[in-house]
Amino acid sequence: GDKVKQSPSALSLQEGTNSALRCNFSIAATTVQWFLQNPRGSLMNLFYLVPGTKENGRLKSAFDSKESYSTLHIRDAQLEDSGTYFCAADFAYKVIFGKGTHLHVLP
Amino acid sequence: NAGVIQTPRHKVTGKGQEATLWCEPISGHSAVFWYRQTIVQGLEFLTYFRNQAPIDDSGMPKERFSAQMPNQSHSTLKIQSTQPQDSAVYLCASSSPGTGGAYEQYFGPGTRLTVL
Numbered sequence: 001g002d003k004v005k006q007s008p009s010a011l012s013l014q015e016g017t018n019s020a021l022r023c024n025f026s027i028a029a030t031t032v033q034w035f036l037q038n039p040r041g042s043l044m045n046l047f048y049l050v051p052g053t054k055e056n057g058r059l060k061s062a063f064d065s066k067e068s069y070s071t072l073h074i075r076d077a078q079l080e081d082s083g084t085y086f087c088a089a090d091f092a093y094k095v096i097f098g099k100g101t102h103l104h105v106l107p
Numbered sequence: 108n109a110g111v112i113q114t115p116r117h118k119v120t121g122k123g124q125e126a127t128l129w130c131e132p133i134s135g136h137s138a139v140f141w142y143r144q145t146i147v148q149g150l151e152f153l154t155y156f157r158n159q160a161p162i163d164d165s166g167m168p169k170e171r172f173s174a175q176m177p178n179q180s181h182s183t184l185k186i187q188s189t190q191p192q193d194s195a196v197y198l199c200a201s202s203s204p205g206t207g208g209a210y211e212q213y214f215g216p217g218t219r220l221t222v223l
Binding site: 031033035040041042043045048086088090094095096097099100 | 140142149150152155163165196198210211212213214216217219
């Protein structure tokens with residue numbers, strides 16, 4: 001089965017609203033990365049986490065290694081937040097990606 | 108810092124031809140990773156080098172695919188006798204070594220390979 005499960009698989013948000021994306025891990029992960037893949041295909045780094053939380057502008061992420069999950073919160077969603085969000089977990093140097101959450105922010 | 112550079116950005120080959128994809132990691136990064144992305148399979152790990160040495164190629168198809176890192180400044184992924192199912196975006200990432208095997212990866216723009 002999938003070691004990294006992302007949910008939801010797709011999401012539509014009204015501009016200005018908030019949402020949370022989640023990754024669950026079936027085995028213990030050391031670190032987690034979150035990426036945004038834009039429509040051109042480029043993967044942009046959002047967060048790199050050891051267990052704990054980080055915040056950057058309207059984005060906040062948490063990684064709980066004991067409960068084996070990570071979340072990405074988006075506050076006040078903007079049109080430019082649209083794209084595919086990937087989480088990637090490090091299992092002893094092998095990085096495994098989730099299948100992504102396709103986010104569409106509506107005007 | 109130019110980031111990770113991948114060339115070419117697009118490559119079209121005929122079935123049976125060879126394709127060589129290039130990756131230049133971020134200067135100072137000692138780890139290089141190759142991934143393949145398709146709609147159906149998502150992002151798949153292919154292989155990983157650290158300090159130019161191959162560490163893990165468990166994701167590489169056993170036939171026709173090979174990867175090398177002859178020096179610190181570039182890695183190549185070669186696909187012999189390309190098949191239509193090899194069509195994908197091939198992504199390269201580099202990172203600095205962390206502790207306990209943890210790496211923050213930075214990705215290049217990818218090479219879109221189309222096999223006709």
